[in-house]
Each structure stands twice: as C-alpha cells, then as structure tokens.
Amino acid sequence: MTVLEQPGAYRPTPPPGWQPRVEAGPLLPDAEPYRLLGTAAAAGISPDLLTRLHRELVRGRRYNTQATALTRQGRLAVYPSSTGQEACQVAAGLVLEDRDWLFPSYRDTLAAVVRGLDPVDALTLLRGDWHSGYDPHAHRVAPLCTPLATQLPHAVGLAHAARLKGDDVVALALVGDGGTSEGDFHEALNFAAVWHAPVVFLVQNNGFAISVPLAKQTAAPSLAHKAVGYGMPGRLVDGNDVAAVHQVLAEAVRRARGGGGPTLVEAVTYRIEAHTNADDATRYRPDSEVEAWRAHDPIALLEDAMRDRRLLDDEGVQAARESAERLAADLRTRMHQDAVLDPMELFEHVYADRTSQLREQAAQLRAELDAEAGDSGKGE
C-alpha cells in the first residue's frame, strides 16, 4: 500500500481537463431540416437570386439526364447522377466567391459546372480520357475525388494555408452520407475545428451509400449532430429547398470568412437515380419511396414558390428549358467527338522531371507506337 492509497492521505484534485472547451448548446442543429421556400421568410429572398437558382436547377437536371444518356451510348464509362440533388449542387456552385475553393466528390460534377467549369472538362474523369480534365486553379475547383472523404482534409489544409497567408479564402467541401463514416471525415472535421479553419462541410445525405441506407450507416441523431463533437455548429437543412441550402451555406461561408471557424451542414435530399448507371436501385428500395421524393422535387418546389411571388411564368420556365436544351445539345455534340489522346503523355506528369527509368519506358512505348503506325501504313 502506497501513501496515496492510505485512508485520509492527501489527494489533490486534478486540474479540470474534462471541462468543455465550448458550450455545446449553440452548436446543436435544429430538430427539423430548415425550410425556406413556402414560408413567410421566403419573401425576403432577392428575385435575381431565385431566377438564377431556377435557371441552374433546370439546366442541372438536363445535364444529369444528358450525361446518363451518354453512358447508354457508350460515350461515358460511368455517370453518378445527382438527379434529385440538384438543389445542393446548384447552391454549392453559386455560393462561393471567385477566390474561394470547391472540393467536390465524384457525384458533384454539376456543382463544378455551375461554378463555371466547362461541362465537357468536368466529365473527363468519367469518360476516361484523363483523370481530371481541368486545371484546378482556373476555377478554384479541386479534382473530382473518388476515394470517400479524402478531399475533406485537403479543403482544411487549403483553407488553413490561405488564412496563414492572410487571404480571406473559404473552402467548401462536399461529401455524401456514406463518406461521414470514413476516418478522413473525422480527421478533417477535427483539424478544421482545432485550427479554426475557414471551411464549410456540406454533407449531401441522399439516403444511401450505394445500397446501404442511412440507418445502417450511423446511429447518430442526425449527421449534423456530429458537428458538436468537434466543437463546430451543425446545421440541418432541406436539401431539396435550393433557397434554404443557399442561405444556410451562405451564412456558413460568411461565418468562416469572418474568422468564425468551420460549420457542418447536413442537407437532407434523395438520390432519384441509381448510384451509377451500373447499379440496380430496385434491389434495395421500393418505388413508393422514390415516388414520394419525386413529389418533393427541388425544381417543382422552387417553381411553385416563384409563381406564388409572380417571379416566374410559363415564359420564364420555357426560357430556362431552352437554355438547358442548348447545354444538352452542346454536350451531345462535343461528347460524340472522339477524344484525341497522346499515349506519350502517360510519362509526362509523373514527376517534374522524368526519371531515367521513365525515359527508357517512354522510348519503348514510342518504338511500339512507331511500329504500329508502320504496320497500319503497310496495310493501306
């Protein structure tokens, strides 16, 4: 028995390491997803913003259906559609300033296009001619990320670096409900909160990680609740209400830019199409569920609200549709052109300077290509 174990021995009280760093209450999300369209508060949204959101939603839906059609025609290897989730995509694509950065996942091509990326460049990864078809710096859009949640720490690091350099840049990182189970989700949110980094995390909860429903993904009250454990605010929003998503994201971006730190936003939405064209969604969800969500369509919600305020008429709807058709026609034309690829580029970007080993291998491929060209020349 040591002195400290003897009855009545002096036992100092340790310093209060257990105490909370911040109050938990203000960080908690609302019990219900925040809605704006159809409420009295919707009257305060600027008509210009609504018109812009509407136009992008309609174009976005058409982009999704056209890209899906291109998979059937063999022009795209795969396309993970965001049909039904366009409100999240459009809000994310429009909410940032030019100097800010967007960190999309593979399903977020539309957000990148809304931000200004060429629609064909955004599909390069999915067509298979190169892994990323654009210069990330041109529109401050990171490459579409295929591993789940690994782009989130990148967003944190970039936002942190920008702040160290004195730039008021915000990073918006997109992730799905399945991605919230990944370790990188945890590490990114923890780093962001500890570093007070100007980052906004948008979880698009579309109900399924391929086939696994949310109930099998998490036991948390909501995905927005996860924010509290990191010490950042969690916001829950109706992901099909484009005005609500835009407003919640805009507030979070403002807060981050002003030095208020990161925010986690959960947008509750639904993936109307299968995970990709290669997936059979009828195996894991009933049609009735899909139909119920179709009735909560983001475009219809916005059109109803705009017609109520007399901000949209049949003519306006027609104009948006025509713009969407032009987008689709342009996409069809350009995607039906065969990609022109230079196999020698395979060695171009592995390192800043080719290693001697890569120089040897490039010479080998060059010889093979020349031989091929020679063979085909003989055949003519």
Next chain:
Amino acid sequence: MTTAIGADTARKPATMAQALGRALRDAMAADPSVHVLGEDVGTLGGVFRITDGLAKEFGEDRCTDTPLAEAGILGTAVGMAMYGLRPVVEMQFDAFAYPSFEQLISHVSRMRNRTRGAMPMPITVRVPYGGGIGGVEHHSDSSEIYYMATPGLHVVAPATVADAYGLLRAAIASDDPVIFLEPKRLYWSKADWSADAPEQVPPIGRAVVRRPATGGRRSATLISYGPSVPVCLEAAEAARAEGWDLEVVDLRSLVPFDDDTVCASVRRTGRAVVVHEATGFGGPGGEIAARVTERCFHHLEAPVLRVAGFDIPYPPPMLERHHLPGVDRVLDAVARLQWESEWTEGSAV
C-alpha cells in the same frame, strides 16, 4: 548567429539528428513557404528532437503541433501544397505512418499526374525508420518497399551526417513528394561536418561510391542504403583480411534508382551483394538484384546475393540483433560469391 551547430564553414563533430534539424531550420529560413507539421513537433521539438527550436524561431504557424492523426496530417498537407506551401510532415515512427497511406497513395503521389502537371505536391514526408534502437513493436519497421511501389513518390534514405543535411534540403526543394527515410539508429552517429559546404546537397537520384575497390583480384560491390551502409563499410574493412577487395555503393535514393552508378560498380567488380534491413521476400533487394542482373549479366562472376532482414514481422527488441543484417552475415554472403566453389540446395540467403 547562435544555432546548435555553428554557421561557419569549419568542420565540427555533429550528429545526424543535428544535421537534420539544421536542414529544416535552414530550409525554413530560406523559404517562407516551408511549413513543418506533425505530432509533437512544436513545443517538444519532436520525440527525437529533430524539430527542436523551430516553433520558437519561426512561430507555431510555421512549425505546428497537429492533432494526433496521420491521415489528417498528410491530408491537410495536401491542401496546404495546393495553396502554394511546402509542407514538411513528420510521421513519428515508421509504423505510425500507415494510417496516412491512403492520402499518400491516392492523392500525394498522383496529384501532379491527375492534374496534368497543374497541381504539384512539394511535400516532404519524414519517416524515422528501421530498427536497432530497442524500440517496442511498431517502432522499427522498414517500410521502404511500400513507398517504392508507388509511382509519383521519390524515396530517399541518408546514411551519413552530410547526406542527412543535403538530401533533406534537396527533398524540401523538390517540386515532387519525397519520402525521407531517417535511419533511427544513425540519429546519434557523429561525423565532422560543415553545413555550408556546397557539395553537401546532392541531387535526388544519385548514388555514391562510399568506398572504392582498389583493383584487387577478388572484388565485389556491396549495394546498400540508410542504416546498412555503415555495416557494409565495416564489412568491407574486415573482408580485406580474407583477401576481398570490396566496393560499397550507397544508393541514397531508392526512387529514382541510379542504375548507372550501381552497374558501373558491378561491371568493375564482377560481383554484387545487396544489403538492407527490410525483409528479403518482395523486398528492395529483389528489385535491385534483378536490375543488376538484367544490365550486367555478362560481367557477373556469381549471382547477385541478398542479405536482408528475415521474412518475419519486426522482432521484439531483445531479439532484434538476430534479425538485423550485421557484418558477419555480409561477410558470409561475400564468401559465397566464390561461385566456382558450390551452391547447395537449401543454402540460406
């Protein structure tokens, strides 16, 4: 100027740990975009004290104690590099780096390639690696083969105090990601060294003949890197008594691999033994032996032999001396290079 090591050109005794710390300091002083981050690198100065004093000199924004999360450390470094910084990441021990492998393999190594050169990743990942310090499990792995197998990464390992400084400066200056393997058991090795001699910044990818053969009749090349280089040098000295004239090549860089220096040496000597701590099966030695055989077959008097760690998980510290290739095991291999003698079925490599 008051630093751990004088800034003058006089050569003074310094440890590899001091040279590494000095390299970090000099790189940070020369380039404000160089940032050091990792667990315990700030206030504590790293568990091996390599980053000692950096937070004090450059501030916690430049030398940052991160949360304990290797994927997060490397993942945020990716974002920092995207915004034009040069992060130098410390993985506290070799086996602690494994949680960061997805970031390393899925992003760090291929971001330049994926973006057609638009987004280089000038990240240095410092990994204290290898055995011989009596560490408990998960503190002594030789993980170089995992890194070597990933295109887009450079992999270097210094064996001398001067190279520790020079290669680390070169790694930080590189526009590509560099896995910088620090041989833990050489941290306290000393040499006379001056930080300011220019020949001490070798380009990445250049091997060096650490000890030339002198033209003796029975000659061979010992090919090695990192912690096994001093073992080879000692073996080469001891082999003189046996009538062997051994050349020692220190690779310094595993990726890119300096075929020219290695093969020139083997063509001179006619025999080669690859020596490393990592396991032999699927290990770096297999690749090196194959390269040498492909390029120097007609110059070889004997098969290229490998002296490696056993094909076992790194042993507990009280047994590690049986696992690590020592001078005697190298000399045994050299003895077996007299090929005309014999090769019997089942003789261990």
